[in-house]
Amino acid sequence: MAACVEKGYQKVIVETNAANLVKMLREEIDAAATIEGILVDVKQLAKQLESIEFTYASQHCNRIAYLVLICSYLRIKIPYKWYAFPRMAF
Numbered sequence: 298m299a300a301c302v303e304k305g306y307q308k309v310i311v312e313t314n315a316a317n318l319v320k321m322l323r324e325e326i327d328a329a330a331t332i333e334g335i336l337v338d339v340k341q342l343a344k345q346l347e348s349i350e351f352t353y354a355s356q357h358c359n360r361i362a363y364l365v366l367i368c369s370y371l372r373i374k375i376p377y378k379w380y381a382f383p384r385m386a387f
Contacts, residue, residue: 298349302345
């Protein structure tokens with residue numbers, strides 16, 4: 298998030314596979330005492346952005362996105378088809 302602020306990005310989506318972390322950031326559940334200070338820092342950074350969305354993606358989804366990224370980077374042709382476009386915060 299700090300890098301996004303430094304680079305001037307104003308609309309950010311933060312994706313994680315930690316469902317409880319997303320719930321804590323959205324204030325749907327109480328923050329765990331062990332990371333409460335970190336959450337305060339995250340919320341301070343979020344105030345510097347026009348919009349920010351914290352989303353949850355299962356580990357399975359992250360693995361697929363990672364494989365697509367690696368194959369793209371290595372210029373490996375893989376047959377895949379997107380059935381839906383992700384919802385954007387723009």
